[in-house]
Amino acid sequence: MRCLIVEPVFICEYEIEARKVVEDRMNEYLSPTNGFHCVLRKLIEDNLETLLVGTPRQLRRQITLFQKFEADEVGIRRKKAYKKLLGNIFDYQAFKSLAVTRDYFSAYRLHAHLNLRVCAYCDENYIIPVSDGISGRRSKGPYDHYYPESLYPYLAISLFNLIPACGTCNSLKGHRDTVVYTLPHPYLVNFETDLHFKVSKKRLKRSLKPIKDDFAINLQVVSGCISRVAFTNMNTFLEIDHRYTNHRSTAKVLYDRCELIAAQIKPRFPGYNNKKILQSFFNVSADGYEDGPLRKLEADYLKNKRF
Numbered sequence: 113m114r115c116l117i118v119e120p121v122f123i124c125e126y127e128i129e130a131r132k133v134v135e136d137r138m139n140e141y142l143s144p145t146n147g148f149h150c151v152l153r154k155l156i157e158d159n160l161e162t163l164l165v166g167t168p169r170q171l172r173r174q175i176t177l178f179q180k181f182e183a184d185e186v187g188i189r190r191k192k193a194y195k196k197l198l199g200n201i202f203d204y205q206a207f208k209s210l211a212v213t214r215d216y217f218s219a220y221r222l223h224a225h226l227n228l229r230v231c232a233y234c235d236e237n238y239i240i241p242v243s244d245g246i247s248g249r250r251s252k253g254p255y256d257h258y259y260p261e262s263l264y265p266y267l268a269i270s271l272f273n274l275i276p277a278c279g280t281c282n283s284l285k286g287h288r289d290t291v292v293y294t295l296p297h298p299y300l301v302n303f304e305t306d307l308h309f310k311v312s313k314k315r316l317k318r319s320l321k322p323i324k325d326d327f328a329i330n331l332q333v334v335s336g337c338i339s340r341v342a343f344t345n346m347n348t349f350l351e352i353d354h355r356y357t358n359h360r361s362t363a364k365v366l367y368d369r370c371e372l373i374a375a376q377i378k379p380r381f382p383g384y385n386n387k388k389i390l391q392s393f394f395n396v397s398a399d400g401y402e403d404g405p406l407r408k409l410e411a412d413y414l415k416n417k418r419f
């Protein structure tokens with residue numbers, strides 16, 4: 113649950129370099145003597161800037177445009193070949209490849225620019241890519257296509273369709289059509305403020321009961337920026353509540369640390385207010401929290417705490 117921000121300079125450079133790749137691929141795969149290829153080339157050229165760096169809402173409008181084109185120009189028999197053609201033109205493999213020497217059109221460069229170490233959807237898992245330019249060894253680019261690549265191949269390298277996500281979220285989300293089943297978009301919502309983990313202490317007899325009985329963890333919407341439907345889809349498809357039940361031990365550790373601070377440390381530092389305690393002992397500030405797995409859970413738990 114991380115909101116994503118890309119600097120305008122990066123967007124411009126990405127567009128320039130991705131455009132070169134698409135134009136190269138069109139020259140390679142689209143024949144000037146094939147009528148259908150010419151119509152497709154015109155559609156892509158007319159919309160190329162939006163297809164590469166359009167906002168999520170603009171990308172949604174591109175889907176409508178291409179769906180109309182497909183209904184008018186692509187027969188059922190040609191659909192498979194048409195999708196393969198688009199897959200070759202909007203070359204996601206080139207984006208992920210270390211062989212691409214261009215700076216900005218690179219999965220690794222985008223990842224470094226976003227400065228993100230955890231999954232944008234779940235905040236549960238690290239997504240640090242591993243690349244080694246000398247030996248060529250690397251991990252797979254950790255991206256989910258918000259609008260699935262299998263359904264909308266012309267959005268395969270759209271900057272705002274590439275969401276850094278862990279393998280668990282990627283496989284749980286799968287090919288689900290986000291046009292039909294909308295999800296909160298990490299470039300449109302602020303997960304840090306619009307969602308909140310509610311941690312409820314169920315029992316106090318911690319020494320007598322197993323850890324799993326102590327805390328309930330549920331994700332909640334706290335602002336109107338995320339629709340109820342999108343939130344429910346996210347929680348259902350990505351199984352957030354279910355996955356976070358595995359982290360009740362984290363809540364217990366926090367609970368114990370808070371108890372210790374309240375009982376032993378607070379009396380020794382009477383000048384420390386709540387804010388200073390959170391900053392000094394938990395690295396949680398009013399502006400946000402550190403980049404690491406489960407940090408949102410920790411911050412949400414602690415921000416409700418009074419010492």
Ligand SMILES: [Zn+2]
Nearest residue numbers: 231234278281
């Ligand atoms: Zn994830």
